[in-house]
Amino acid sequence: MKTLFLSKTKNHKMFDNIKVAFEDKSDKDLNRAYLLFKTISNPVISRILTAFVKIALWLHLPINGIIKATVYKHFCGGTTINNSQNTIDKLWRSHIGTILDFSAEGKNSETDFNRAMKETIASINKAKTEENIPFSVFKPTGLTHFSLLKKISANQTLTKEEEIEREKFERRIENICKTSSENRVPLFIDAEESWIQNAIDEIAIVMMKKFNTQETWIFNTLQLYRNDRIAHLRMLLKMAKEQNFFIGLKLVRGAYHEQEIERAKKKRYPCPVHIIKEDTDNDYDKALTLCIENINTISVCAGTHNENSSALLIELLEQHKISKNDKRVYFSQLLGMSDNISYNAAKEGFNVVKYVPYGPVKDVLPYLIRRAEENTSIAGQIGRELTNIINEKKRRRKN
Ligand SMILES: Cc1cc2nc3c(=O)[nH]c(=O)nc-3n(C[C@H](O)[C@H](O)[C@H](O)COP(=O)(O)OP(=O)(O)OC[C@H]3O[C@@H](n4cnc5c(N)ncnc54)[C@H](O)[C@@H]3O)c2cc1C
Numbered sequence: 001m002k003t004l005f006l007s008k009t010k011n012h013k014m015f016d017n018i019k020v021a022f023e024d025k026s027d028k029d030l031n032r033a034y035l036l037f038k039t040i041s042n043p044v045i046s047r048i049l050t051a052f053v054k055i056a057l058w059l060h061l062p063i064n065g066i067i068k069a070t071v072y073k074h075f076c077g078g079t080t081i082n083n084s085q086n087t088i089d090k091l092w093r094s095h096i097g098t099i100l101d102f103s104a105e106g107k108n109s110e111t112d113f114n115r116a117m118k119e120t121i122a123s124i125n126k127a128k129t130e131e132n133i134p135f136s137v138f139k140p141t142g143l144t145h146f147s148l149l150k151k152i153s154a155n156q157t158l159t160k161e162e163e164i165e166r167e168k169f170e171r172r173i174e175n176i177c178k179t180s181s182e183n184r185v186p187l188f189i190d191a192e193e194s195w196i197q198n199a200i201d202e203i204a205i206v207m208m209k210k211f212n213t214q215e216t217w218i219f220n221t222l223q224l225y226r227n228d229r230i231a232h233l234r235m236l237l238k239m240a241k242e243q244n245f246f247i248g249l250k251l252v253r254g255a256y257h258e259q260e261i262e263r264a265k266k267k268r269y270p271c272p273v274h275i276i277k278e279d280t281d282n283d284y285d286k287a288l289t290l291c292i293e294n295i296n297t298i299s300v301c302a303g304t305h306n307e308n309s310s311a312l313l314i315e316l317l318e319q320h321k322i323s324k325n326d327k328r329v330y331f332s333q334l335l336g337m338s339d340n341i342s343y344n345a346a347k348e349g350f351n352v353v354k355y356v357p358y359g360p361v362k363d364v365l366p367y368l369i370r371r372a373e374e375n376t377s378i379a380g381q382i383g384r385e386l387t388n389i390i391n392e393k394k395r396r397r398k399n
Contacts, residue, residue, distance in 0.1 A: 104363035219248030
């Protein structure tokens with residue numbers, strides 16, 4: 001235990017190098033980031049601003065320009081795949097890969113679902129020729145109605161129309177997964193609210209069994225704030241070993257904590273998520289450990305801004321003598337967040353990839369608003385971002 005603690009400290013220190021963390025940021029970039037995080041760290045201002053943006057959107061006020069120059073510029077790559085090229089190139093100069101994440105949310109028509117599928121396929125086609133884009137990703141609710149996933153997850157009987165919708169949804173997913181495996185581009189399936197997640201897990205397992213027979217192309221996402229995910233991981237492992245397929249997993253803590261608790265309370269069912277942060281942290285680290293212990297079956301991506309978990313992953317790689325650039329292990333953060341982890345880990349030779357959201361400004365707004373809301377509610381994370389930015393500003397002033 002003592003050794004683990006000592007070497008965790010050593011690995012933690014790696015993330016303290018803020019010069020490396022901000023090496024590709026100009027003073028202007030840094031000042032913009034400072035203003036942004038300073039603003040959203042204040043819950044009152046953040047809430048007023050997000051309410052204003054929602055109202056302005058509803059009233060069709062021309063706010064695109066201001067959003068594009070501020071929060072969008074910090075957290076997004078561009079409005080299209082091509083417009084994101086500068087971000088992709090810039091990250092790659094620091095040996096950080098990109099995951100192009102089409103982030104148009106809240107869409108609900110057949111046309112939107114097909115467009116999201118085509119965008120994902122376009123991102124796979126781009127990735128197949130470029131080593132700086134090691135993964136693709138999609139969000140299942142971009143491909144069908146939320147209400148349908150909810151009904152499937154609750155095992156409710158579907159109407160005839162819903163059965164047809166379900167088939168279309170499954171066809172879209174299969175189409176994306178097939179393109180991914182044929183073009184040798186690994187693919188993440190994002191996780192969402194627990195009341196639609198059964199439907200997503202079900203199809204993700206079918207896709208893994210179908211396409212992960214020789215190598216790992218399909219990755220599902222595990223949210224470790226859920227109190228049943230370690231058992232789910234053990235079940236998956238058993239299934240994969242018995243049925244001879246590989247598992248791909250992106251491990252995250254989970255983005256819908258407050259909604260999960262509220263819904264469980266309102267509908268009076270047992271809360272599906274941990275309510276103590278430490279329990280989530282323990283399960284996250286347990287899942288990382290299980291994945292690395294079973295590296296011959298599982299490929300893993302640690303989607304986290306948490307320094308303890310990132311340091312633990314480095315420790316686990318050392319313990320198990322797995323090389324830093326083993327393609328079965330990736331670190332991942334969102335664009336504009338935790339650059340101290342991404343840039344320092346990449347500099348040390350670990351595999352690092354950033355989610356780079358893209359899409360038209362107004363379509364990406366729900367993602368940006370969630371970012372602001374999440375960040376305001378996670379005081380620790382925002383504190384870390386701001387402290388790092390302030391320290392780098394001080395360091396530059398001294399030099
Ligand atoms: C590359 C990447 C991909 C992602 N993909 C997804 C995805 O597909 N689906 C998804 O849901 N999220 C996704 N996320 C977001 C992720 O789930 C987290 O919300 C976010 O990363 C913050 O968690 P953290 O591990 O970075 O660290 P931390 O800042 O240490 O943890 C914050 C998290 O801890 C949990 N938490 C907070 N308070 C409590 C409490 N009282 N009790 C128990 N748990 C608590 C919550 O999950 C919260 O988000 C992704 C994140 C990244 C970086």
